[in-house]
Amino acid sequence: xxxxxxxxxxxxxxxxxxxxxxxxxxxxxxxxxxxxxxxxxxxxxxxxxxxxxxxxxxxxxxxxxxxxxxxxxxxxxxxxxxxxxxxxxxxxxxxxxxxxxxxxxxxxxxxxxxxxxxxxxxxxxxxxxxxxxxxxxxxxxxxxxxxxxxxxxxxxxxxxxxxxxxxxxxxx
Numbered sequence: 239x240x241x242x243x244x245x246x247x248x249x250x251x252x253x254x255x256x257x258x259x260x261x262x263x264x265x266x267x268x269x270x271x272x273x274x275x276x277x278x279x280x281x282x283x284x285x286x287x288x289x290x291x292x293x294x295x296x297x298x299x300x301x302x303x304x305x306x307x308x309x310x311x312x313x314x315x316x317x318x319x320x321x322x323x324x325x326x327x328x329x330x331x332x333x334x335x336x337x338x339x340x341x342x343x344x345x346x347x348x349x350x351x352x353x354x355x356x357x358x359x360x361x362x363x364x365x366x367x368x369x370x371x372x373x374x375x376x377x378x379x380x381x382x383x384x385x386x387x388x389x390x391x392x393x394x395x396x397x398x399x400x401x402x403x404x405x406x407x408x409x410x
Contacts (some may be wrong), residue, residue, distance in 0.1 A: 251286035254293035354393035
């Protein structure tokens with residue numbers, strides 16, 4: 239990283255790109271340049287930050303802010319926040335106690351209590367917590383769940399990555 243005051247990562251993985259992440263990244267760069275902040279604040283795109291269902295996502299370092307569902311219309315507030323670097327745009331910030339994270343944590347706690355789950359049972363559990371099949375597929379692709387063959391069909395288990403992130407017990 240070049241020496242700068244802040245480094246902004248804009249997720250442009252598949253789900254975020256489908257929701258406009260490329261436009262967010264391009265406009266953010268342009269508006270920072272117009273504001274004379276492009277030498278102080280570096281913007282890069284990145285692959286997934288594992289929050290695919292709530293993107294486009296932005297991570298701001300060194301502050302450690304994670305913004306979710308960022309749209310081009312949010313950028314004036316984001317830029318003002320970056321200009322001063324002291325306070326995030328609260329309505330966009332993802333925190334461990336945010337509703338999005340509470341639902342994920344609850345889903346994974348329920349899954350661990352029942353695992354290994356049949357693929358259809360995991361999909362039904364995910365749906366009860368508001369997550370669709372695309373989310374389930376993305377969780378597998380990102381290594382939060384694993385699909386393993388069983389005697390009576392494939393089973394889903396929660397990986398150590400998800401267990402660590404959501405404070406779940408290790409697999410026995």
